Amino acid sequence: MSTTFLPCGEYHENYREDHAWWQTRFIKTKMVLLMLVLFIGIPLVADEYWLSVCNQVGYTILGALGVQLLIGFCGQVTLGHAAFLAVGAYTSTLLILEFPWPRLLIDAGLAYPISIFIAALIAGVWCVLFGLPSAKVKGFYLILTSMAAQFVTVDFIITQYISQIGGRGQAFSLPVGTIKIGPWVIDSDLKVYFMMLVLVIVLVAAVVNLLRSRVGRAWVAIRDNDISAEVMGINVVQYKLIAFFVAGFIGGVAGAFWISNLAAISPEHFPWFWSLWLVGVILIGGVGSIHGTIFGSIFMVVVMELLQMAVIPLAASYPKLLMDFLFIKEAAFGLAICAFMIFEPNGLAYRWWQTKNYFNLWPFSY
Amino acid sequence: MELFLMTLTTGIMVGGIYALVALGWVLIYKCSGVLNLAMGEMTLIGAYVTLSFYSMGVPFLLSLLFSLIIGFILGILTERIFLDRLIGEPVLTVIMVTVGLSFFFKGTLEFLWGTDTRAFTPPVFSIEPIRIGPLVIGSVYLWSFVAAIILLVIFVCFFKYTRWGLAMQATADDEMAALSLGVSARFVYAAAWAIAFMAAGVGGTLLGNINGLNISVAYLGLLVLPVVVLGGLNSVPGAILGGIIIGVLQNFCGAYLDQYFPGGVKEIAPFAFMVVFLLWKPYGIWGWERIERV
Numbered sequence: 001m002s003t004t005f006l007p008c009g010e011y012h013e014n015y016r017e018d019h020a021w022w023q024t025r026f027i028k029t030k031m032v033l034l035m036l037v038l039f040i041g042i043p044l045v046a047d048e049y050w051l052s053v054c055n056q057v058g059y060t061i062l063g064a065l066g067v068q069l070l071i072g073f074c075g076q077v078t079l080g081h082a083a084f085l086a087v088g089a090y091t092s093t094l095l096i097l098e099f100p101w102p103r104l105l106i107d108a109g110l111a112y113p114i115s116i117f118i119a120a121l122i123a124g125v126w127c128v129l130f131g132l133p134s135a136k137v138k139g140f141y142l143i144l145t146s147m148a149a150q151f152v153t154v155d156f157i158i159t160q161y162i163s164q165i166g167g168r169g170q171a172f173s174l175p176v177g178t179i180k181i182g183p184w185v186i187d188s189d190l191k192v193y194f195m196m197l198v199l200v201i202v203l204v205a206a207v208v209n210l211l212r213s214r215v216g217r218a219w220v221a222i223r224d225n226d227i228s229a230e231v232m233g234i235n236v237v238q239y240k241l242i243a244f245f246v247a248g249f250i251g252g253v254a255g256a257f258w259i260s261n262l263a264a265i266s267p268e269h270f271p272w273f274w275s276l277w278l279v280g281v282i283l284i285g286g287v288g289s290i291h292g293t294i295f296g297s298i299f300m301v302v303v304m305e306l307l308q309m310a311v312i313p314l315a316a317s318y319p320k321l322l323m324d325f326l327f328i329k330e331a332a333f334g335l336a337i338c339a340f341m342i343f344e345p346n347g348l349a350y351r352w353w354q355t356k357n358y359f360n361l362w363p364f365s366y
Numbered sequence: 367m368e369l370f371l372m373t374l375t376t377g378i379m380v381g382g383i384y385a386l387v388a389l390g391w392v393l394i395y396k397c398s399g400v401l402n403l404a405m406g407e408m409t410l411i412g413a414y415v416t417l418s419f420y421s422m423g424v425p426f427l428l429s430l431l432f433s434l435i436i437g438f439i440l441g442i443l444t445e446r447i448f449l450d451r452l453i454g455e456p457v458l459t460v461i462m463v464t465v466g467l468s469f470f471f472k473g474t475l476e477f478l479w480g481t482d483t484r485a486f487t488p489p490v491f492s493i494e495p496i497r498i499g500p501l502v503i504g505s506v507y508l509w510s511f512v513a514a515i516i517l518l519v520i521f522v523c524f525f526k527y528t529r530w531g532l533a534m535q536a537t538a539d540d541e542m543a544a545l546s547l548g549v550s551a552r553f554v555y556a557a558a559w560a561i562a563f564m565a566a567g568v569g570g571t572l573l574g575n576i577n578g579l580n581i582s583v584a585y586l587g588l589l590v591l592p593v594v595v596l597g598g599l600n601s602v603p604g605a606i607l608g609g610i611i612i613g614v615l616q617n618f619c620g621a622y623l624d625q626y627f628p629g630g631v632k633e634i635a636p637f638a639f640m641v642v643f644l645l646w647k648p649y650g651i652w653g654w655e656r657i658e659r660v
Binding site for chain 2: 150338
């Protein structure tokens with residue numbers, strides 16, 4: 001499904017062209033336009049509210065990317081990815097608040113970037129720890145261990161122990177100005193937006209490239225059939241653990257990024273619901289497709305915002321609707337997953353691929 | 367020593383309820399191969415329906431009966447609307463549909479009944495504890511255990527001695543053979559979901575009687591997962607034994623480990639135990655070992 005056909009009458013003449021990211025001039029123009037819209041268009045047009053929606057989308061993409069890697073490309077189903085986001089967020093926060101940074105680093109604004117990196121490493125290691133059972137079990141049993149990761153990490157370790165560090169009570173508040181990258185203090189939605197954009201582009205590019213490498217092909221082989229992958233000489237356990245590390249790493253980056261958008265973090269930001277939400281996002285977008293991750297994130301966040309807008313006019317006559325909007329959101333999310341699984345099991349990315357190929361192959365589409 | 371005995375009995379009694387809910391889970395898995403993650407919400411539905419009838423003044427047993435009927439209808443509807451179309455789809459698809467269902471149920475329940483803890487008023491079971499020798503047992507626990515055991519016996523008899531039950535057993539054993547003998551597989555799937563809904567509803571009602579009813583009872587319903595892993599996914603006796611073991615284990619952790627690791631050891635212990643157990647014996651005590659071929 002990942003191959004897209006070239007437009008009528010275009011041929012590659014060497015392997016370099018065949019392996020290029022953006023293969024035709026049309027695609028190159030399109031991507032440059034997309035970058036222009038993302039970096040200049042949206043910040044010019046969008047107001048605070050829509051910028052925060054964009055940030056929400058970006059956070060969902062970052063979180064779902066790791067889930068997509070595990071479920072869509074390595075076949076290791078995880079229902080506890082919010083735990084690794086939480087590990088990333090908490091590591092980064094604790095490093096910023098508690099670690100005795102040298103004056104030099106703080107002045108240079110490097111404390112937060114370094115803490116993101118360390119947080120991502122720790123989240124990756126933590127993810128490998130809970131990925132260890134995958135050496136022995138798979139399928140439904142692995143789902144259960146990932147659920148255990150969620151409950152043990154967030155509901156037990158973080159709530160009961162990590163939150164006690166420094167005697168701050170349940171929530172760690174981040175004073176304004178502590179989150180600083182280089183000379184910029186991240187304090188407005190616009191700055192968060194740019195940071196999100198850079199992170200999303202870097203990580204998506206990294207993951208896409210990783211998938212074209214030996215590691216990525218090994219993952220896909222494991223996903224398709226782990227026994228035959230082993231027969232072919234792939235070290236299954238090793239590559240599974242690499243997948244868990246990379247997924248945890250991306251989750252850690254996502255968590256550490258999200259603290260820039262929050263005034264305080266608490267365990268309630270990483271509930272089990274959020275893990276399932278991320279899985280729902282990739283299912284709606286399309287399993288086994290990077291496009292799917294992005295489409296799914298945009299779809300879920302925007303649809304929920306639209307739903308909220310639709311509810312607001314009704315709230316005058318039924319105030320309960322707005323008060324309990326969270327519950328409506330949950331029910332709608334559940335129904336959306338069921339509907340997509342039943343009627344559109346390949347997700348939005350499949351439709352996108354069909355549409356693209358239709359136009360590429362036009363007028364001889366058979 | 368007294369604490370030990372008390373914890374043991376309480377554990378066994380709570381475990382009886384878990385066993386009842388786990389029975390419903392195993393039934394669905396055996397008959398239709400669906401790994402159901404919506405079990406927690408299914409317990410909640412039954413509990414809230416019983417509570418609503420009970421607070422309207424309907425006698426407890428009668429409201430339980432109503433909740434059984436509603437559970438039966440909902441079970442058949444759920445199977446017909448959602449699961450019936452998914453026969454033969456990949457495992458992840460089916461699991462995620464049950465996750466979607468659980469969100470749908472949960473959101474609807476929270477919307478209809480709110481998130482406050484509700485109690486059965488007036489209390490169904492007397493507050494006076496029952497004394498057996500040195501043991502003091504809350505009568506809620508004792509009666510819940512008795513009710514759970516009675517229902518378990520009824521269900522087991524249903525499978526062993528009735529025509530429908532035998533049809534369900536046959537389908538679980540070998541679907542193709544059952545189909546060729548004229549058993550309707552679609553009927554069996556629907557019946558499995560209906561029975562699971564009913565069992566979960568009774569389990570939820572009993573759990574709701576112990577500490578009051580709110581959304582977190584769904585978490586107790588989720589405990590069926592460690593239970594079935596322990597017993598083996600497709601074994602009914604395994605579900606019963608696993609339920610009792612998990613109940614005992616949970617209460618022991620609450621009683622003895624809580625002083626060393628304050629906080630939620632009681633909630634976490636079954637899941638942590640499950641992970642360790644999976645590494646040692648992935649197919650549970652009595653589950654079938656699956657041999658895979660390329």
